[in-house]
Amino acid sequence: MVRPKILLVDDEENIIKQMRWALETDYDVLSASSEAEAMTLFDRAKPSVVTLDLSLNPHDTADLGGMRLLEQMLSQSPLTRVIMITGSDDEANALRAIRLGAVDYYCKPIRLEELKVIIKRAFHIQQLQQRAQEKEQAALDAFQGIVGASKAMRDIFRFIQRVAASDISVLICGESGTGKEVAANAVHQQSPRKNNPFIVVNCGAIPENLLESELFGHEKGAFTGAHAQKRGKFELAHTGTLFLDEIGELAPSLQVKLLRFLQDRKIERVGGTQPIELDVRIIAATNRNLQKDIKNHVFREDLYYRLKVVPLDMPPLRERRDDIIPLAQHFLRKFCQEYRKPPMTLSPEAEGALLMHPWPGNVRELENLISRSVVLSARSILKPSDLGFALDQIPTDVNLKFARKAIEKDFVQKALHRNYGIVSRAARELGISRVNLYELINKYEIHVKEFKAMRTAGKLSMKRREAV
Incomplete structure (x- = not known):
């Protein structure tokens, strides 16, 4: 059975020997007497718990090397539980150590039975946090970073699993900030295309006069400044997925070109005459009311129904308070x-x-x-x-x-x-x-x-x- 690792850092050899003797039956004990040695062991062994002497310089007790180590160790491994040990009852340093992330602060002289209880509790807390992180990571891995256990999100997870296996278009609707791009990426990652490109285009963030070239590419000399041929996002997404965010901002002329692609799966570059056949799945998203835009003749009805083969509504956070x-x-x-x-x-x-x-x-x-x-x-x-x-x-x-x-x-x-x-x-x-x-x-x-x-x-x- 692998024993949990603890690193003891103190410049007094007798204290290290005393603590090692008390702990080595329950733990894999490592020890260091200087900052450099402690960091080397910490990087190599990755202990769950560390005891740190506040001052590691016998010639200058004001040199708080232990505090520096505390910051370095927790910056590298935030889940490590650190217990500060000091020979002085200094409340200011105790508070500073706790603010920096120390789990406890112990004043010498060391009473081994007391310290063993504190160390045991530190290991217990570290294991709880480790398990919580692993549990969360497993849940995130299952749905590509979507966090949620509410009924609304469970329904969305089931929807994603069902729709991911096909190549049909998906229209994701919802308010700003509800996670539409995360959901689109989850559809892609659950699909057979997951090892192929996932290309994102924000249709509202690119000026209209540049968006056509950005999406469909252009031939050399197609317009002033087109010094070389350029492949657009459609071509870059070949065999993968193209996510068109803020689809409601698409200009009418580009709506026509997108509709043509959805009908025959071919595009033409700006300034080009040869159709290019592509294998691209389209996922679109919007925070607008597209049905209202259709009534106002801002968005094409035929494109709306081409995109909305499978609709997905992302609920606002106020409707999923359990999450x-x-x-x-x-x-x-x-x-x-x-x-x-x-x-x-x-x-x-x-x-x-x-x-x-x-x-x-x-x-x-x-x-x-x-x-x-x-x-x-x-x-x-x-x-x-x-x-x-x-x-x-x-x-x-x-x-x-x-x-x-x-x-x-x-x-x-x-x-x-x-x-x-x-x-x-x-x-x-x-x-x-x-x-x-x-x-x-x-x-x-x-x-x-x-x-x-x-x-x-x-x-x-x-x-x-x-x-x-």
Whole structure:
């Protein structure tokens, strides 16, 4: 059986020997006495837990090499759990270490039984986070980055699986920011064309006078500045998929050329006379009401029905509130890793604020909000203020079902926290049966062991204070 790895970093040889003796029966113990040696071992062995002495310079205790290592290690591996160890009771450095991502801060002299409990808890937290990340990654791999467990999204997943195997055209409709391009890419990745090109064209972002050449290519000399032949996006997508975003912005003349391709699967380059036969699947998307555009003679009806062989409507985020917290947690993990920051979580109050926000900008708005919060917040547990919410900004007309869920989860977590994970006591405090409390714990995927571990850590902290 492979034992979990722990790296001990301290410049005092006696402490390393003492800790190694206490830990080597349960863990694969590595040790280092300098910054350079520690980083070499860390890069090579990738330990799950690290204990770091705050100062690694015996000649200058003000040189906080351990703090530098903490930043370097967590920037490379945010899931690593780091325990800072120091010979001084310096609250400022303790707070700084916790803000940088340390899981605990322990003052010497070392009491081995206490430290072993803290290390065991650090491994437990690391394994929980690792499993959560692996579970999420498996779900993302299944549908190419689409996050969602609501009924609306499960229906979309089933739709994608059914439609992907064919080559028929798909029209994806939905508000801005609902994930239309992600859905189009999922259709492509689930299809037999997945190893061939997936070409994206935003029809609203390219000037009309350039879009024809961009889509269909041009021959040399076709117009001023056409110094060489150029293949367009249609040709680049041969044997693959062409995704035409904002199809409602397409000029009438280009609507005609697209319709002609959908009818006979041939194009002509600008300035060309020879038809080019292509094998391209078309997926289009729009946030416009194309039926209204047809009535206003802005969009061709025959093209609309050619594209809408299979329609897919992406629901706005306000209609899939069950996905808001999973999406927020996914973006937290994504941006913590991208910006090399320690893992962050959402407080129950922050989850409630997210659930009650109307999300006019949909998933894109949520993604940008979480990205900004990860960059600006110094906390590991985000509050509503970290997300940019003030109490008077939270709407009162939110669906009662979701407000109740946020409050209910908060009450359960706080009761478990106050009672250190003892379910019978928490149930008595909440005025419900143990069976009902266990149902709520399972419903909200609350890990009772974490609250029990806090009880042990609290006792140890009390003992340390008494010893001092």
